[in-house]
Amino acid sequence: MTHFVLVAGARLGASAWDEVADGLRAAGHQPHPLTLSGLAEKRGVPVGRQTHVRDVVDEVERLDLREVVLVGHSYAGVPVGQAAERIGERLARVVFVDSSVPVDGESFLSGWPSDHVRKQIEENDGYWPPAGADHYADQGLTDEQIARIIQSSSPHPGATLTEPAVLTRPLGELPATYIKCLLDDEEPMPVVAELLKSEHWELVEMDTGHWPMFSQPVELARILAEVGAAS
Numbered sequence: 001m002t003h004f005v006l007v008a009g010a011r012l013g014a015s016a017w018d019e020v021a022d023g024l025r026a027a028g029h030q031p032h033p034l035t036l037s038g039l040a041e042k043r044g045v046p047v048g049r050q051t052h053v054r055d056v057v058d059e060v061e062r063l064d065l066r067e068v069v070l071v072g073h074s075y076a077g078v079p080v081g082q083a084a085e086r087i088g089e090r091l092a093r094v095v096f097v098d099s100s101v102p103v104d105g106e107s108f109l110s111g112w113p114s115d116h117v118r119k120q121i122e123e124n125d126g127y128w129p130p131a132g133a134d135h136y137a138d139q140g141l142t143d144e145q146i147a148r149i150i151q152s153s154s155p156h157p158g159a160t161l162t163e164p165a166v167l168t169r170p171l172g173e174l175p176a177t178y179i180k181c182l183l184d185d186e187e188p189m190p191v192v193a194e195l196l197k198s199e200h201w202e203l204v205e206m207d208t209g210h211w212p213m214f215s216q217p218v219e220l221a222r223i224l225a226e227v228g229a230a231s
Helices: 014-026 051-062 074-086 115-123 143-152 190-195 217-230
Strands: 003-007 030-034 068-073 091-097 176-181 201-206
Touching: 003 014, 003 051, 003 074, 014 030, 014 143, 014 217, 030 051, 051 068, 051 074, 068 074, 068 217, 074 091, 091 217, 176 190, 176 217, 201 217
Parallel strands: 003 030, 003 068, 068 091, 091 176, 176 201
Antiparallel strands: none
8 A cells, every 4th residue: 555645736736646546545555645835635735935845844754654655746746856855755646637847946836937826815815716627628528527616616826836946966866757738738848858867767658638536537547546556
């Protein structure tokens, strides 16, 4: 049995993993979906610098997890990647699900045109507001799945999107799997492509869009279970 800490991307909480968690349990593993501070049922919880990194580390330590697989989707790859190096020998593997990865001194919004996001945060009292249905088009999602994402979304604390990551060792030294969702973009972003040259990293592709926990939860659970079994 492998323990998985599952962290969804911006605006989403633990409920995004409901179907994936069911699949992991059916395969004999133990999932621990985690809602980050300030989101979903944790709205109103104060969020400062490195809060989301501490959320992940604290969950691993609170549950006293060993040989744990950390899973970060989209934005969550940034705090999960930082947490992975901080939990030390507790880590079995980190899985990045079509996600950004932390780069020391850079934020989630670094490296891509983000002026519109920064403006939205400024205009919405420091929060990135939930997206409309158009944002999820052409990503392999049904109308029902899109409605579920929108219903479960909440404003995202902007400070976590603009704070610089802090790494103490090269990310390529960590045992990692990167899951690339091909409808989002056929090629990994350059920083990920460079990391995939490491002998410690592997690439897995999914023929779906950026939210596979909604569009292909059974397949994502299968991939994660295989990662866990091999870790």
